[in-house]
Amino acid sequence: MEYKYIREKPLGIYIHIPFCIKKCRYCDFLSFADTDRSFHEIYTAKMTDEIASWSLIHNNMYTVDTIFVGGGTPSILSPELLCDLLDAVFARYRVREDAEITIEANPGTLTPEKLTAFRNAGFTRISMGAQSFDPGLLKMMGRIHTPEEIFESFSTARKAGFDNINLDLIFGLPGETQKQWMKDIDTAIGLTPEHISFYSLQIEEGTEIYHDIVSGKVETLPDLEDRIMYHNAIETLTEAGYGHYEISNAARPGFASRHNLKYWSLDDYLGVGLGAHSYVNGVRSANTNQISDYMSGNTDHGRISWLHKNSESDDISEYVFLGLRKTEGINFDHFRQAFGKNFWDLYSEETEKLIGRGLLERDDHTLRLTRLGLDLSNQVFSEYV
Template sequence: MALGLYLHIPFCKAKCSYCDFASVPGRPEWYAPYADAICAEIAGAPARFPDIPAEQLPPQTVYIGGGTPSVLPVPLLERILRALQEAFPLPADAEISLEANPGTVEPEGLRRLRALGINRLSIGVQSFRDAELRLLGRVHDTEQARQAIRWARRAGFDNLNLDLIFGLPGQSLEDWKQSLEEALSFAPQHISLYALSVEEGTPLARMIEEGTLPAPDDDRMADMYTWAEERLAQAGYLHYEISNWAVPGCMCRHNLGTWRNEPYLGFGCAAHSHLGRRRWWNVRDPLAYIQRIEAGRSPMEGEEILSEEVDMAETMMLGLRLVQEGIEVKRFRRRFGRTPAEVYPEALSQLSAQGLIEVLPERVRLTARGRLLGNRVFAQFLPD
């Protein structure tokens, strides 16, 4: 189990209509103080966590997410990565991912990011249809997305992820096919497909409540997902997580660690960390985060110690997201001293009888039907 590192960059050019992530639009005057604060938090981490088990070091993966990390000027990202390397020297083959929005990149910046050691770029394309991008409130259009992908390739990013969203109000199966086909035409190493989730309090939710937009149609979403599964399999992609596909050898190592419920340290506002049975999180507001660090105070807002019951349940719910791997019985037993069948005899036999999971001697995983009804399966493992 290697440690993963997560860095949260909360800034975006504008707020998308569906977004309830920890992100703020604008505020370029906070960029430099935020970079200083996150560098200070990173620099203090080795002293704050002296008891990270030796087998979890050095960290093997870094994920810079947000927000839109690519809005930060490259020199600030450079400082942050330098602070990271000083606090946690990374192996030469570490995976370092950065999320980028097509409206925030240019060729020279991408070349410099690649030269900094960032070796995996995740581009938030979301759709190859301009009307859909407008509906989502994205700051970019389809031509900028195509351009960003070409520039990323030229800058030397040979491990590229494209994010797409499906199930948009009014989106037809044909519209969806068109977006996914265009994504495939760029031969990305990795594709993430997310079902649109309408989050309370967002402009999108209000438009649906007011009847300006139709609510997403669950049956059509299921058709879109099933079609994508078939199309991506035909194109040679491995479906390794409910929402993620990769060409063999290009699964996201950082996120694999998350789904295996392995330890991670998060830095920046709203970042979560999980070491052993302890989990904690930082203040969500970027200014409060900066002020706390500047005042020499901890940015931590809350923490909890997980019981074994909760730790096991979360390991089941996260691991079942892994389509092929599922929950490895050996790994689960090594961690908890018991097998999933010993801990959850009734849930496993019921779910298996309903055709939602497959219980094999070496692993437990979702069936194709279970992947469509994941939440029903996961609910079975929630502790009372």
């Protein structure tokens, strides 16, 4: 898209808070248990320095339209520190008045005072890690909260003025039944959040759940059961008025995550903090994931550990396989506008093959995953890499 003035170019900012109260049993995200407030303060100060140095590089080129503070568990930070972070962005960048500003939060870390302070600081959206409403499954996952705390946090967030709430759910847990999963989905819908994310459990090497599986303590759920859960969730969410807009995300009309859509649309986003990734002006980069390096700021350019200038063919390939994550798929006219090329001149062979296997479907304007393609999306994406 051409912008009349370069400064209108939108930018999303992701801010990574790697701290949690304790590590969940399935988690291999870049996070660790740390509740030391003085360390949080130093880390936040490093991130405000990083925001300042990026803003000098960006030289007033962008207008921020989304901010996402994720983790980890950002809600264990004090509201004052979170306020400092948002202030650092507001001080250095133009931020649209209607910007979507999200904080990830976990039940068990929220109080009415905190939620009101988050709202007053400028957060417009809260993404809550519910994961399940089943006490046994929460315990198996090593979550810090009870089902009651989810209900309480949700209702407190509403009272604090959050009218855009996401609930994260996980399915496909060892021993989980279809009945338990559908109860989770129904309970989540019953709370009437604007957005629901639903992820199939990924068993990652090194996690406690992985060791339970390797030692034979628990068994993974068969793939077929997992896929039935997935499609039942889509069906139930759709019937309840949620639009399934990305492989693992559904939202009420107008509430799709504007920030996350950037990742799937090859839009610019800046990642700040430990291990955060960026895609800005055709350059992909990643910050170091070593906390000591991040804190000492030894590496160049805002603690970057890896940087790659995308070629045109990198951009084209990413546009296709990221765009196919969206259920609307990719639009051939938009593709031509973005790259000045005809999609079919580049990808007819692999695309016809995937259509033939029933993984993709097309009409005159768009190409998207089929129901089977949603299940085997990695096979589809690998054809375009």
